[in-house]
Amino acid sequence: MAKVLMKGNEAIGAAAIKAGCKYFFGYPITPQNELPEYMSRELPKNDGVFLQAESEVSAINMVYGAAGAGARVMTSSSSPGIALKQEGITYIAGAELPCVIVNIVRGGPGLGGIQPAQSDYNQVTRGGGNGDYKLLVFAPANLQEMVDLMQDAFDAADYYRNPVMMVGDGMIGQMMEPIEFKSPSKRYELKDKPWATTGTKGQRKPNIINSLALDPAELEKHNERLQVKYNEMKEKEVRYEVYNMENAEIVLVAYGTTSRIVKNAINELKEQNINVGLIRPITLWPFPEKAFDEIPTTCKSLMSVEMSMGQMVDDVKIASNGRWPVHFYGRSGGMVPTPEGVIEKVKELVGGAK
Known part of the structure; x- marks a missing residue:
């Protein structure tokens, strides 16, 4: 068709x-x-x-x-x-x-x-x-x-x-x-x-x-x-997508159009030898807690990326169950996160380019 x-x-x-x-x-x-x-x-x-x-x-x-x-x-x-x-x-x-x-x-x-x-x-x-x-x-x-x-x-x-x-x-x-x-x-x-x-x-x-x-x-x-x-x-009914999870040092959690921005950032970071994964909830409720069981042992922390002031962070913390520290990056009020902003925040967390 x-x-x-x-x-x-x-x-x-x-x-x-x-x-x-x-x-x-x-x-x-x-x-x-x-x-x-x-x-x-x-x-x-x-x-x-x-x-x-x-x-x-x-x-x-x-x-x-x-x-x-x-x-x-x-x-x-x-x-x-x-x-x-x-x-x-x-x-x-x-x-x-x-x-x-x-x-x-x-x-x-x-x-x-x-x-x-x-x-x-x-x-x-x-x-x-x-x-x-x-x-x-x-x-x-x-x-x-x-x-x-x-x-x-x-x-x-x-x-x-x-x-x-x-x-x-x-x-x-x-x-x-x-x-x-x-x-x-x-x-x-x-x-x-x-x-x-x-x-x-x-x-x-x-x-x-x-x-x-x-x-x-x-x-x-x-x-x-x-x-x-x-x-x-x-x-x-739990639905989600995982992206670029192999050997990820940090895993980002994002949904909707923000996840597309995050994917662009992940691809740019990969060229700089920084491995970053993504969990994308497709169902916000039920939240895909089982997706966090797929996170590799190489992961050191998680980061929720949102067009809000961190409303999804609590669900990410619950799903992580204390296994990783949870960070946040977001924009609010109609401002949209950029790949550059995501990249900068990731580099702060992993200690810069390698």
Whole structure:
């Protein structure tokens, strides 16, 4: 199949439609605006419905309703917009409903700016809403991977009956790259949705979808059952890439477009006889702790490289389990790390060129 040159936000929309998305509810915010614009034009052509809500809060509750009816539904936003959706997201997770949420991250805190960032890491991996819930979180590094993961995102949402989040920084949304729309992976064995509120047709009792449980014993059992599902995700959904790990003196940890910058730095350092490896989380949750078991004995330390003030460092420390010291290099507020900056920091840690 021929490749097509597309902008990231539009490629997300095209991939979602190919994955069977029929409903989109959202509200404009930079730098993801091309995605709802694309869906407003293309969804109706594919027997779908686009609706611009009056706010992010309204949009996520519309997602709740469509998901409750068993439809493939998604929403998208950027950082402060995702923050506004958090109450609805925890309701959806509590009610065990499938949906896909796209976050094209911009710099913060607060309204911040419109430039790319990764400063929503804690929000998406720790949960910005109340209660003991988790989202499966994908973080693609390029547009092809993002397009490929969209099918898995919708399928995983249905399989686990859980919200799935796709996270990309502003560059992912705005860059253009050639992509190929491949056949579905069929990774998940999907079943019908007897729980959906589609009308009884006189053949069954009404389905009730709710996240309220006033009996504490009942709510505890519900939470325990959710944990079984989250543990299954930890067992089956961890995804990562390792790069240039052989004889690495230091291993960098980076995700998304930052990992591409890191790879350029690693290749330049290799020419200077400095061996540096990379662990790239593809799932931010579950975090790929098992990848750290592949680190060679030559490694002396780790360094997290981020477009934030070090939000992933805690997960790197947990995964390292005290085996290596953990350092940090990052830029914030919409500033993007450069290969030169990464190289300089690595040289400080390993003692210069050899």
